[in-house]
Amino acid sequence: MSNDKRGPLAADRLESAPRRPASLWKNAVTRDQERQAKRMAVLLTAADMFLARGSHRVAMTDIADELGITKPALYNYFSSKDDLLVECFRQSNQVIIEQLDRIERSAGPGLEKLRAIIRAYARLITVDYGSVMIRLEDRDLPDILRNEVRGYKRAIDARVRATIEGGIADGSILPCDVKLATFAIMGALNWIGQWFRSDGPYSVDRIGDEYADRLTKGLAKN
Amino acid sequence: MSNDKRGPLAADRLESAPRRPASLWKNAVTRDQERQAKRMAVLLTAADMFLARGSHRVAMTDIADELGITKPALYNYFSSKDDLLVECFRQSNQVIIEQLDRIERSAGPGLEKLRAIIRAYARLITVDYGSVMIRLEDRDLPDILRNEVRGYKRAIDARVRATIEGGIADGSILPCDVKLATFAIMGALNWIGQWFRSDGPYSVDRIGDEYADRLTKGLAKN
Amino acid sequence: MSNDKRGPLAADRLESAPRRPASLWKNAVTRDQERQAKRMAVLLTAADMFLARGSHRVAMTDIADELGITKPALYNYFSSKDDLLVECFRQSNQVIIEQLDRIERSAGPGLEKLRAIIRAYARLITVDYGSVMIRLEDRDLPDILRNEVRGYKRAIDARVRATIEGGIADGSILPCDVKLATFAIMGALNWIGQWFRSDGPYSVDRIGDEYADRLTKGLAKN
Amino acid sequence: MSNDKRGPLAADRLESAPRRPASLWKNAVTRDQERQAKRMAVLLTAADMFLARGSHRVAMTDIADELGITKPALYNYFSSKDDLLVECFRQSNQVIIEQLDRIERSAGPGLEKLRAIIRAYARLITVDYGSVMIRLEDRDLPDILRNEVRGYKRAIDARVRATIEGGIADGSILPCDVKLATFAIMGALNWIGQWFRSDGPYSVDRIGDEYADRLTKGLAKN
DNA sequence: AATGAATGAGCTTTCATTCAT
DNA sequence: GATGAATGAAAGCTCATTCAT
Numbered sequence: 064m065s066n067d068k069r070g071p072l073a074a075d076r077l078e079s080a081p082r083r084p085a086s087l088w089k090n091a092v093t094r095d096q097e098r099q100a101k102r103m104a105v106l107l108t109a110a111d112m113f114l115a116r117g118s119h120r121v122a123m124t125d126i127a128d129e130l131g132i133t134k135p136a137l138y139n140y141f142s143s144k145d146d147l148l149v150e151c152f153r154q155s156n157q158v159i160i161e162q163l164d165r166i167e168r169s170a171g172p173g174l175e176k177l178r179a180i181i182r183a184y185a186r187l188i189t190v191d192y193g194s195v196m197i198r199l200e201d202r203d204l205p206d207i208l209r210n211e212v213r214g215y216k217r218a219i220d221a222r223v224r225a226t227i228e229g230g231i232a233d234g235s236i237l238p239c240d241v242k243l244a245t246f247a248i249m250g251a252l253n254w255i256g257q258w259f260r261s262d263g264p265y266s267v268d269r270i271g272d273e274y275a276d277r278l279t280k281g282l283a284k285n
Numbered sequence: 286m287s288n289d290k291r292g293p294l295a296a297d298r299l300e301s302a303p304r305r306p307a308s309l310w311k312n313a314v315t316r317d318q319e320r321q322a323k324r325m326a327v328l329l330t331a332a333d334m335f336l337a338r339g340s341h342r343v344a345m346t347d348i349a350d351e352l353g354i355t356k357p358a359l360y361n362y363f364s365s366k367d368d369l370l371v372e373c374f375r376q377s378n379q380v381i382i383e384q385l386d387r388i389e390r391s392a393g394p395g396l397e398k399l400r401a402i403i404r405a406y407a408r409l410i411t412v413d414y415g416s417v418m419i420r421l422e423d424r425d426l427p428d429i430l431r432n433e434v435r436g437y438k439r440a441i442d443a444r445v446r447a448t449i450e451g452g453i454a455d456g457s458i459l460p461c462d463v464k465l466a467t468f469a470i471m472g473a474l475n476w477i478g479q480w481f482r483s484d485g486p487y488s489v490d491r492i493g494d495e496y497a498d499r500l501t502k503g504l505a506k507n
Numbered sequence: 508m509s510n511d512k513r514g515p516l517a518a519d520r521l522e523s524a525p526r527r528p529a530s531l532w533k534n535a536v537t538r539d540q541e542r543q544a545k546r547m548a549v550l551l552t553a554a555d556m557f558l559a560r561g562s563h564r565v566a567m568t569d570i571a572d573e574l575g576i577t578k579p580a581l582y583n584y585f586s587s588k589d590d591l592l593v594e595c596f597r598q599s600n601q602v603i604i605e606q607l608d609r610i611e612r613s614a615g616p617g618l619e620k621l622r623a624i625i626r627a628y629a630r631l632i633t634v635d636y637g638s639v640m641i642r643l644e645d646r647d648l649p650d651i652l653r654n655e656v657r658g659y660k661r662a663i664d665a666r667v668r669a670t671i672e673g674g675i676a677d678g679s680i681l682p683c684d685v686k687l688a689t690f691a692i693m694g695a696l697n698w699i700g701q702w703f704r705s706d707g708p709y710s711v712d713r714i715g716d717e718y719a720d721r722l723t724k725g726l727a728k729n
Numbered sequence: 730m731s732n733d734k735r736g737p738l739a740a741d742r743l744e745s746a747p748r749r750p751a752s753l754w755k756n757a758v759t760r761d762q763e764r765q766a767k768r769m770a771v772l773l774t775a776a777d778m779f780l781a782r783g784s785h786r787v788a789m790t791d792i793a794d795e796l797g798i799t800k801p802a803l804y805n806y807f808s809s810k811d812d813l814l815v816e817c818f819r820q821s822n823q824v825i826i827e828q829l830d831r832i833e834r835s836a837g838p839g840l841e842k843l844r845a846i847i848r849a850y851a852r853l854i855t856v857d858y859g860s861v862m863i864r865l866e867d868r869d870l871p872d873i874l875r876n877e878v879r880g881y882k883r884a885i886d887a888r889v890r891a892t893i894e895g896g897i898a899d900g901s902i903l904p905c906d907v908k909l910a911t912f913a914i915m916g917a918l919n920w921i922g923q924w925f926r927s928d929g930p931y932s933v934d935r936i937g938d939e940y941a942d943r944l945t946k947g948l949a950k951n
Numbered sequence: 952a953a954t955g956a957a958t959g960a961g962c963t964t965t966c967a968t969t970c971a972t
Numbered sequence: 973g974a975t976g977a978a979t980g981a982a983a984g985c986t987c988a989t990t991c992a993t
Contacts, residue, residue, distance in 0.1 A: 538954095538955075542955080542956090545956090576956095576957075576958090577957070577958055577959080578958090579957075579958065579959085580956070580957050580958075583955080583956060583957075
């Protein structure tokens with residue numbers, strides 16, 4: 064983060080000191096970009112491995128090996144395994160929040176928003192790093208970080224719940240126990256991460272559409 | 286599984302082999318019963334701890350301490366931690382199978398059976414050891430044991446799926462993608478284990494009823 | 508410590524329950540003795556190595572190697588390196604306290620007691636594990652343990668100071684700044700640990716006598 | 730030591746080689762001065778930190794951070810941590826030697842010189858970098874450097890011893906075991922570093938005077 | 952059947968040092 | 973002269989498992 068700032072600041076100085084060759088600046092910017100790129104590479108590699116095997120089954124050595132570097136090099140980018148893991152959660156949260164924001168801003172009755180959330184979630188869980196939030200365990204984290212993560216989770220839940228409540232208010236959704244309904248929907252969605260295979264028979268969109276129907280229309284004939 | 290049967294089976298054989306002095310037999314029976322009781326105590330204690338903290342966060346020492354015995358003593362009853370864990374899965378499977386059997390034998394349309402399954406599952410997850418099957422990770426197990434566990438899971442899924450198909454056949458359930466519908470329902474149910482607190486505001490029955498409605502009737506007004 | 512008590516307690520029970528074969532008790536006692544002996548061996552080996560090289564230069568592996576066992580075996584006797592180190596301090600404290608108690612109980616003017624303390628200290632530092640208290644660093648210990656150790660040190664200082672004050676009171680010692688006098692004496696004594704070699708030219712008694720004189724009579728001719 | 734001399738020496742050579750344009754020389758001198766200044770800054774910062782926390786508890790990173798530079802930059806001034814540490818000892822030695830020289834050159838009986846040494850030492854230990862020699866451990870150094878440091882220490886000891894011998898010769902000091910007397914005095918002095926706090930109740934001069942009395946006049950009434 | 956003791960393999964983390972730039 | 977990045981070597985500690993008793 065501090066590095067993000069250093070870049071612009073340096074750029075300012077550059078404008079007022081035009082003697083320095085542009086190439087030098089390029090170097091600094093490039094270096095910073097490279098650093099961020101590497102940091103991101105570590106993060107994504109770790110997230111992939113954590114998702115595939117569970118975070119406690121992935122040793123720092125494993126991540127380093129996968130990246131072709133040595134273990135201590137990881138500590139240039141993340142101060143600890145916990146830090147790395149919690150950063151995965153943060154990234155995941157950000158991605159999810161963006162989707163929820165987008166849907167919230169859209170017009171339409173609550174029911175449609177709920178269905179949009181379901182479709183978005185299906186995608187998040189299957190192709191994006193949104194699944195980190197759902198599938199990785201936060202129990203190994205120290206209290207303070209675990210609470211942070213749980214805060215994210217609660218916030219997401221609250222927003223889905225609010226969408227359902229909005230739907231009830233605007234008449235598009237039947238009155239029901241909102242909390243339980245939210246749990247049921249989130250559970251169904253989260254579970255996708257357990258069985259989905261990208262080389263399986265179902266496309267992401269197909270799953271999203273089907274779930275959107277199934278979880279809102281029900282199965283019963285009448 | 287094999288061990289559950291061995292106990293009773295052994296007792297049967299004893300009854301049908303009355304030549305040895307009764308007292309001796311009684312001793313043998315008693316000894317065997319004691320062994321089975323202790324074995325079961327280990328199993329249930331381990332299952333509880335595994336569920337509460339996740340199996341990889343429970344050391345063999347922890348289990349032994351909880352039972353007031355020493356670590357190596359555990360190995361008299363289970364040959365390894367994996368063995369103990371897989372046995373938890375087997376017990377869980379048995380409990381689940383019993384419920385599915387009971388419901389399958391009952392009369393009524395497929396929809397009602399499905400609802401009965403949902404109610405039974407809600408109970409299994411919250412109060413019985415059925416939750417082991419759903420909430421414990423099988424990823425730490427060696428391939429052969431993990432495959433065994435996954436077989437159980439697939440079988441359970443298949444039976445729920447068959448129930449839905451039966452409901453479609455008898456007209457009580459709308460035609461739909463059965464596989465996805467099953468996944469959605471099972472996901473919603475399994476998720477209960479993530480948020481349920483026995484001291485929380487929802488009773489098991491309340492959850493079962495609400496889920497049975499929600500997952501079959503849907504949320505949409507029409 | 509708790510183990511010291513278990514022995515006697517067990518012996519009591521034995522007397523009132525004479526049915527059990529003595530051999531069993533012997534075994535238990537023997538085993539306990541062996542355990543204590545081993546624990547002590549670890550402690551003394553560690554203390555020696557800590558004194559010789561400084562505690563931070565001694566790895567757990569080094570201690571284990573010296574004892575001919577493996578690293579984790581050490582953890583059967585001490586829960587951590589800190590635990591091992593602080594136990595060294597506790598042993599050292601006990602030895603010192605015993606000497607101070609003995610001298611305190613003796614008759615004689617304060618000056619004689621002070622000289623006795625100097626002689627005793629010279630011995631403690633050179634041949635007994637009393638030197639641990641003086642020569643090992645407590646700065647690597649976590650706060651709580653470091654405070655414990657500093658408490659010991661303060662208590663020892665206080666007792667020497669009290670002895671000097673007693674001497675001033677009974678007229679055998681000249682009035683002076685007691686705190687500084689104590690520091691000077693303790694410093695001179697503690698320093699012995701820095702230069703003393705058991706194969707050197709000075710015997711322990713020689714050092715003790717000379718220091719007792721030097722630190723109380725001074726060097727000046729008048 | 731070698732580096733301290735190299736600076737001035739280099740400057741001397743410059744003055745005696747006037748052929749090159751003065752401006753260039755000035756630059757070179759300035760550059761050299763700057764380098765020496767930076768080198769000294771590193772040295773003093775390191776010495777402070779080593780004294781405060783013990784050299785093995787101070788990482789190169791810590792020193793760099795304290796100076797606001799990066800770790801590898803340190804290696805421009807010192808070839809290794811050992812080099813840095815031994816240079817601290819050399820500086821310390823120089824300061825101590827200067828004091829001993831000054832006192833040796835003064836007139837007066839041996840006893841007065843000894844008292845002057847005690848007063849000077851009290852100051853060295855509490856306010857100057859003289860304490861490095863006494864309070865820092867040389868055990869982490871490789872043999873060759875450790876021997877160098879021990880040479881310094883022995884030389885200092887020898888000079889104190891010589892002062893006492895001079896006092897015995899001139900009749901101002903009572904005959905005694907000079908070696909042990911020296912050890913006792915040095916020990917008492919060195920220990921000051923363990924308890925002295927600059928914000929404590931004792932001023933440096935007070936300590937020096939009191940120690941000068943206590944260590945030469947003794948405590949005993951007769 | 953149960954115990955105390957021990958082990959091997961593994962984990963996260965630290966740190967002095969080097970190197971390309 | 974200084975930097976960011978990387979490394980090899982080591983440290984303390986944990987844990988499932990085994991073994992003699």
